[in-house]
Amino acid sequence: QQQVKQSPQSLIVQKGGISIINCAYENTAFDYFPWYQQFPGKGPALLIAIRPDVSEKKEGRFTISFNKSAKQFSLHIMDSQPGDSATYFCAASDSGGYQKVTFGTGTKLQVIP
Amino acid sequence: EPEVTQTPSHQVTQMGQEVILRCVPISNHLYFYWYRQILGQKVEFLVSFYNNEISEKSEIFDDQFSVERPDGSNFTLKIRSTKLEDSAMYFCASTRGSYGNTIYFGEGSWLTVV
Numbered sequence: 001q002q003q004v005k006q007s008p009q010s011l012i013v014q015k016g017g018i019s020i021i022n023c024a025y026e027n028t029a030f031d032y033f034p035w036y037q038q039f040p041g042k043g044p045a046l047l048i049a050i051r052p053d054v055s056e057k058k059e060g061r062f063t064i065s066f067n068k069s070a071k072q073f074s075l076h077i078m079d080s081q082p083g084d085s086a087t088y089f090c091a092a093s094d095s096g097g098y099q100k101v102t103f104g105t106g107t108k109l110q111v112i113p
Numbered sequence: 114e115p116e117v118t119q120t121p122s123h124q125v126t127q128m129g130q131e132v133i134l135r136c137v138p139i140s141n142h143l144y145f146y147w148y149r150q151i152l153g154q155k156v157e158f159l160v161s162f163y164n165n166e167i168s169e170k171s172e173i174f175d176d177q178f179s180v181e182r183p184d185g186s187n188f189t190l191k192i193r194s195t196k197l198e199d200s201a202m203y204f205c206a207s208t209r210g211s212y213g214n215t216i217y218f219g220e221g222s223w224l225t226v227v
Contacts, residue, residue: 034216036156043117043204043218044156089156099144099208099216100169103156 002027004092006104013111019077021107023090026071030092034101035064035075038087044103047088048075080111115139117219119205125225126195134190134222136205145188146206146216147180149173156204162188195226 005024013019023033031052036044050057050064050073057064063076077084090104118137126132138145147159160170162180179191188207192199202221208214 036218041220043206043220045218046215099146099214100158100161100171101148101156101216102158105155 002102004090004102004104006090006107008107009105010108011110013077013080013109015080015082015111015113017080017111019075019080019084019109019111021075021088021090021109022072023074023104024070024072025092027092027094027102028071029094030102031095032093033064033066033073034091034093035062036089036091036103038089038106044089077109080109082111082113085109085111115217117205117207117217119203119219119222121222122220123223123225125227128197128226129194132192132195132199132224134192134203134205134224136188136190136219137186138188138205138207139209139217140186142207142209142217144168144208144210145180145182146208147190148204148206148218149201150204150221151201159190159203192224195224197226200224200226 034049035047037047038044048059048062052068061078066073087106087108089106091101093101120135145162150156160174161168177193181189202223204221205219206216208216
């Protein structure tokens, strides 16, 4: 019940295209949903996050869509750039859990010119 | 921008040896964490630490693991009697407050057990 399921495992997108990564969770206690970006040899870095009281959050080219009833959320990267090539992790935590973050399995994104 | 720093960046150790991984969290942060990432797999929570004690730990964090904040700046992870399956990247992380505050991760310590 603590799992966060993520798909696809890998994604190849042309420059300028839209990258879409999907996640699903089961634990209804989760109330904070961050997305992390990880470059090779680096630690995960927070990209964007959402709370379940909103259905969408947009920051620049990055948008999270959140469907509370379906317990699903997704990351959309608009106008994808080669510099966006990285591994993306969706994650979830609950306010009672000292910020223990449960990560998804990761999506390796490659944006080709 | 403030950052979490970790040492060593890479350590090779023999099976059965003790290893200490060190972290300097961001100075005004109050919550500290260790996560690990086995090569090609997801990042897994190990332990959280607040107010000088463990606040939560995962099933991975068994008796061979311990954490300590020996002074006001360092936060360490000790692995006693390392096993081959302990080979992973270990990330230290910190945050100023709980719930919704950004968690900052270090660049990791890559542990190879041979």
